[in-house]
Structure formats: structure tokens, C-alpha cells
Amino acid sequence: MSGNAPTGDSAPRERRLHPVTPLRRAWAPVAVIAGWAVHDPDGAQRQLMRLTTTVLLAALAAAVLGAALYGFLSWWFTHFSVTDTELRIRTGLVFRRTAHIRLERIQAVDVTQPLLARVAGVAKLKLDVVGTDKKDELAYLGQEEARTLRAELLARAAGFAPETVHEVGEAPVRQLLHVPAKVLAVSLVLTGATWGTLAAALVVPPLLWFATHSVWTVLATALPLLGAAGASSVGRFVAEYDWTVGESPDGLRIDHGLLDRTHETVPPGRVQTIHIVEPLLWRRRGWVRIELDVAGSSNSVLVPVAPREVAESVIARVLPGVTVPGTLARPPRRAGRCLPFWWRGYGIAVTDTVFVARHGLLRRSISLVPHAKVQSVRLEQGPWQRHQGLADVRVDTGANKTVTARLRDATEAAELLYAQADRALTGRREARPDRWMA
Numbered sequence: 001m002s003g004n005a006p007t008g009d010s011a012p013r014e015r016r017l018h019p020v021t022p023l024r025r026a027w028a029p030v031a032v033i034a035g036w037a038v039h040d041p042d043g044a045q046r047q048l049m050r051l052t053t054t055v056l057l058a059a060l061a062a063a064v065l066g067a068a069l070y071g072f073l074s075w076w077f078t079h080f081s082v083t084d085t086e087l088r089i090r091t092g093l094v095f096r097r098t099a100h101i102r103l104e105r106i107q108a109v110d111v112t113q114p115l116l117a118r119v120a121g122v123a124k125l126k127l128d129v130v131g132t133d134k135k136d137e138l139a140y141l142g143q144e145e146a147r148t149l150r151a152e153l154l155a156r157a158a159g160f161a162p163e164t165v166h167e168v169g170e171a172p173v174r175q176l177l178h179v180p181a182k183v184l185a186v187s188l189v190l191t192g193a194t195w196g197t198l199a200a201a202l203v204v205p206p207l208l209w210f211a212t213h214s215v216w217t218v219l220a221t222a223l224p225l226l227g228a229a230g231a232s233s234v235g236r237f238v239a240e241y242d243w244t245v246g247e248s249p250d251g252l253r254i255d256h257g258l259l260d261r262t263h264e265t266v267p268p269g270r271v272q273t274i275h276i277v278e279p280l281l282w283r284r285r286g287w288v289r290i291e292l293d294v295a296g297s298s299n300s301v302l303v304p305v306a307p308r309e310v311a312e313s314v315i316a317r318v319l320p321g322v323t324v325p326g327t328l329a330r331p332p333r334r335a336g337r338c339l340p341f342w343w344r345g346y347g348i349a350v351t352d353t354v355f356v357a358r359h360g361l362l363r364r365s366i367s368l369v370p371h372a373k374v375q376s377v378r379l380e381q382g383p384w385q386r387h388q389g390l391a392d393v394r395v396d397t398g399a400n401k402t403v404t405a406r407l408r409d410a411t412e413a414a415e416l417l418y419a420q421a422d423r424a425l426t427g428r429r430e431a432r433p434d435r436w437m438a
Helices: 021-025 027-039 041-050 053-076 115-120 143-157 162-168 181-189 192-212 215-240 280-285 308-318 333-337 383-388 410-430
Strands: 079-082 086-091 097-102 106-113 122-129 136-142 174-178 244-248 251-256 261-266 271-279 287-294 301-307 347-350 354-359 363-370 374-380 390-397 402-409
Touching (some): 106 143, 122 143, 136 143, 251 301, 271 308, 280 287, 347 410, 383 390, 402 410
Antiparallel strands (some): 106 122, 106 261, 122 136, 174 244, 271 363, 354 363, 390 402
């Protein structure tokens, strides 16, 4: 988000990023050369064959020096500063750009540390801001400086006086949940998506070989399938390793990662929907996965795997006063004429605080929408649904997501539509303001 600087703030002290940052930015010219070589490998090979050893070494030295100069200049011309009302980021070698990020519009401040950044003792600060799809970031800062700046931004966003911001410091954290590595590994083994992609990677390439006898066709199919299988198993284990959820005055803190460490914040009051996911093979162990829809944020996982009672205790911290209904009402039996067998996976419940909808048989998902977060309610009927006296009720939230109560009796759906619109209006009127560190 960019624009003209407000005139009400006094001149802030500008700061630079960590001195190792030029090493990260120096890769841009190298990437351009590599992209040209990959795009035209034959032409790149012909050009290299024409060069003598001396010329080649000179060109290599010039490329290294040019990359180093680009990285240094991009770092030198990048500054950031914090005022009473905003974070300013000034960048650009030729074309200058100044981003003005209003502190009251910051939804979350995350600290991430890729593997090499952990070795160098630096961290990346990512900011979720209302109205923007892309995260603004400061990469890289010293590890301690990143945590201090994060605490300062949260304190200023919470409305603390500028002279007391540094006294506030980082809010204390009380641990709510830790996922053991063994439990995470077993949960991934018991996930159907892992076995589905792995089976496809083992079965499809041999069939293509017998059908086409083309190595390139087999490789073009096998590599993406193997990559998907790895991402759904090993990739998720690496990303969700040592998953810890803690509670603090500025929101729920989430720390995770085996190679790349990530420290995320789920701000209170911004959660629009909570999804309780139950894969088929998890149910005998009583495990669930908790996913989120957060307005203005890309944070989507709250708990990768946990016993249901533990997960529900975490949900109670996200949505105070909300309990997950024990039973949900199924659609009428004639719904089987619209969706045979699978209609049994649908259900709804409405409490004083949330609208609840369930879908899925093999991978069951229960969605909870607080009434205050409902933006609109719609009733939809297809021709066959209208013939059967059925309808769908769709509830839209502030995260541009929709939760649907499917295949309800048409009369029940109409009553639910108007009643939910009234509950949403009342919920927004009685909702507490979304403030951090209250």
C-alpha cells in the first residue's frame, strides 16, 4: 500500500536492513542470465564455445561484480522507519517507491527464518495488511531486531503511547498446544491424499510407458506426481514440525518448521471461519485438524493434528464462548435423489454464537461461522432441487469465503435465511471491537 506521506508525523529515524541483505538481492542479475540460458540452451552453448578462457573468466568476474554492486545498491537505497501512525518502507534504485503501511490496518506480523537465514542469524518480517493480497516484508533484519520491531509494531497498533512502546516489549506467551513429531508423522501416513498421490506416481508412469514408449512423456508426468506426493507427506512434515500454539495478548502465536522456522500471529477478532477437518483414518484415534479463514491474512492452519478435546479447547480461545455442537441435523431423506449416498455427510446446527455446517463423508469438515462475521446470506435452488422441495443456504464471510448448508428443506431454508440475517445483524451490533492487547 503506497501513497503520499502524512504531514502529522514528525521526521522519523530511518533504518537500514541487515548487512547480509545484499547477498540475497545479488541473485537477481544471476537469475536473469540463468533464465536466458534455460530459455535458449543451444544459443547459450554456442556463445560460450566462441569465448576464450580469458574472456570467459573476465565475463564471470564482471557478472559477479555486477551482481554484488546491484545487491549493495539495492540495500543502500532501502530504508524503513516507524512513526506514531505508520510503517514506511522506501526502496528503489532508479524508480523510487515509498510504502506507507497504516499501523491500525496491520492484521498480523510474522517472523520467518529460512534455513540459510537461521545460519546467518537474521530473520524476515512479514506483515498482513487489510486490503492487500500480497504481504509487505522487511528482509532481512537481525534476529533480535526483528523480534523487537515486531513487538513495537504490535504495541503501536494496539494504541500504546509512542514513549511507552519500548517499555511494553514482546507480550508474554502461554503455551496451549504442542504437536509431537511422532503424532505428526503418523497423521500424515494416515492421510488419504498422501497415499493417493503416491499411488498415482507409481501407477501412471508405467502405463504411459507401455502406451507411448516416450521417456519425456513419462518424466513430464512422473516428476510432478512425485513432487505432489513429496509435498503432501515429507513437505508437510518439514513445514509443520515442532508445531506450537501459544496465547498472548496480541493473539495466538504459532511457531513451526524443521528447516525454515516461522513465527506467526493469528490476531483476535479477525478469524472469520474455523474448519474442523476429520480424515477417515484419523477418526478411530480421535484426531482432528483445525483450519482458519482469517480476514486480510494468509494464515490458514491453526492445529495440524490434535485430539478433538484439545483442539476444541484451542477453538474456545479463538472464539470465546463458542462450543462445537455435538449433533447436527441431516438433510431430509429425499436429498438422496439429488446426491445419492453423499447427502448423509451434510448437516447444520445453529447456536446463539455460531452458524455450523458439515460436509464430506471420507474427509469430514465442520465449519463454524460466528454470527458477527456473516456478511451476507443467500438461498439458491437448482431446477431439480426445486422439484424436490430442497434448497441451499450460503453464508458469506469477510474472508471472501462461503459456508453452505446444502440440501435443506425449502421451507426450512427460507426460515433459516431470514433468521440468519437477523442473527448476523445482532451479532455485529453486540460484537466487541477488534483490538490487540486489550
